[in-house]
Amino acid sequence: MFIYKRKIRFQDTDAAGVIFFPNQFCFYQEAFEAFLESIGYDLATVTRKNKHHLPVVYAEADYSAPLRLGDNIEIHLKVAHIGNSSLTFQVDILKQGRIRAGRVKIVHVSVDARTRKKTPLPPSLREKMARLHKINHLPL
Secondary structure, eight states: OEEEEEEOOGGGBOTTSBBOTTHHHHHHHHHHHHHHHHTTOOHHHHHHHSSEEOOEEEEEEEEOSOOBTTOEEEEEEEEEEEOSSEEEEEEEEEETTTEEEEEEEEEEEOEETTTOOBOOOOHHHHHHHHHHHHHHTOOO
């Protein structure tokens, strides 16, 4: 599991003073990019130089508790599934380190940058994801 921490900022909230609902996806993206950097997979470099991209093809979110301006949150990112050409991530958004405020599920698919057709995950990325996936699913 990868943990990313941040604070709810003014720009994250709506007129009611709670997070604007699509911002859970923004929190996921921040955590996802930080996670990739932590495993030595710089998204900017990969996007410019590699022959594949990882667009999002599926996204869902659940909301369990409000997040308000100033709340400190932890975004717990897990590799939930590794397919031939896809990666599924699950994120739990916790406030006060223990209260689940939301959950996000995102599916990325590896595509050829030129043709935009689905392609197998690059072996180096698959290996890094498999290590984290194994850690996520160790018996308790």
